[in-house]
Amino acid sequence: LQTSQEARTRVFERLDVATSELNIELDRLEKQKATAARARKRVLELKAEIEEKIASQQGEIAELNEKIQRAEARQRRRDAAAAAQPSTPLPNPGHIPTVHASSPHAQKAVDAALSQIGKPYVYAAAGPDSYDCSGLTMWAWAQAGVGLPHNSGAQYAATPRVDRSDLEPGDLVFFGSPIHHVGMYIGDGQMVEAPYTGEYVRVVSMDRSDYVGAGRPGL
Structure with a gap:
C-alpha cells in the first residue's frame, strides 16, 4: 500500500511539473x-505611410508635367507666330571672337x-x-564627337559639375530653377547661346542672377 501511495505521489509531482512547463x-x-x-x-x-508618400510624389510629378506641357x-504658339511673319535676312554676326x-x-x-552665330532661335531645333x-x-x-541629350536639364544631369571659378571654354553653363536654359562658356565671362524666339545665336555675358551651375562634357 505504501508503495502504491509513493507511486501516486510521484505521478502527481510529474503532473505538476508538466503543468508548470x-x-x-x-x-x-x-508573448x-x-x-x-x-x-x-x-x-x-x-505601408500606409509609403503609399501616402508615393501618391503625393505622383501628384507633384503630374503637376510639374502639366506646367512643362x-x-x-x-x-510652340510663339514659334508659330514668328514663323508666320515675313522672313527677314539673318543679322550680320559681326566680330566673332x-x-x-x-x-x-x-x-x-x-x-x-x-x-552658328546669327542663326535664328527656333524651339526644339x-x-x-x-x-x-x-x-x-x-x-x-x-x-567634337560627344553626345548630349536635347534638353537643358538633362544636359545638366549628364555632365560633371564644374565650379564657376574653374570654368573653361566649352563648358556648359545652366540657368533657371527648374533649369530651362543652357549656353556654352567661351571665356572672359562670356557665353554663346541660342536665347529665345525672335532672337539669334549670339555671344553675351553669362552674368545672370538665375545662374545654377556648370558642367563639362566629355569627361
Missing part, C-alpha cells in the same frame, strides 16, 4: 503572438558653336539652320 510554454507563445501582432501593425502603418505649348580651349574636343565644340538653347550645345559638342 505547459503554462510557461503557453505564456511564451502568448510571441503579441509581438507578432505589434510587428504586423507596424508593417501596415509603414503648358510652357511648351506657349513656346577667337577662343582658345584647353583640349582639342572643347576647341571643336567652341568653334562649332561660334560658327537642333541645326543646322536654327537652334534652341540645348539644340545648339548638343549640336556643337556632337561636332
Whole structure:
C-alpha cells in the first residue's frame, strides 16, 4: 500500500511539473503572438505611410508635367507666330571672337558653336539652320564627337559639375530653377547661346542672377 501511495505521489509531482512547463510554454507563445501582432501593425502603418508618400510624389510629378506641357505649348504658339511673319535676312554676326580651349574636343565644340552665330532661335531645333538653347550645345559638342541629350536639364544631369571659378571654354553653363536654359562658356565671362524666339545665336555675358551651375562634357 505504501508503495502504491509513493507511486501516486510521484505521478502527481510529474503532473505538476508538466503543468508548470505547459503554462510557461503557453505564456511564451502568448508573448510571441503579441509581438507578432505589434510587428504586423507596424508593417501596415509603414505601408500606409509609403503609399501616402508615393501618391503625393505622383501628384507633384503630374503637376510639374502639366506646367512643362503648358510652357511648351506657349513656346510652340510663339514659334508659330514668328514663323508666320515675313522672313527677314539673318543679322550680320559681326566680330566673332577667337577662343582658345584647353583640349582639342572643347576647341571643336567652341568653334562649332561660334560658327552658328546669327542663326535664328527656333524651339526644339537642333541645326543646322536654327537652334534652341540645348539644340545648339548638343549640336556643337556632337561636332567634337560627344553626345548630349536635347534638353537643358538633362544636359545638366549628364555632365560633371564644374565650379564657376574653374570654368573653361566649352563648358556648359545652366540657368533657371527648374533649369530651362543652357549656353556654352567661351571665356572672359562670356557665353554663346541660342536665347529665345525672335532672337539669334549670339555671344553675351553669362552674368545672370538665375545662374545654377556648370558642367563639362566629355569627361
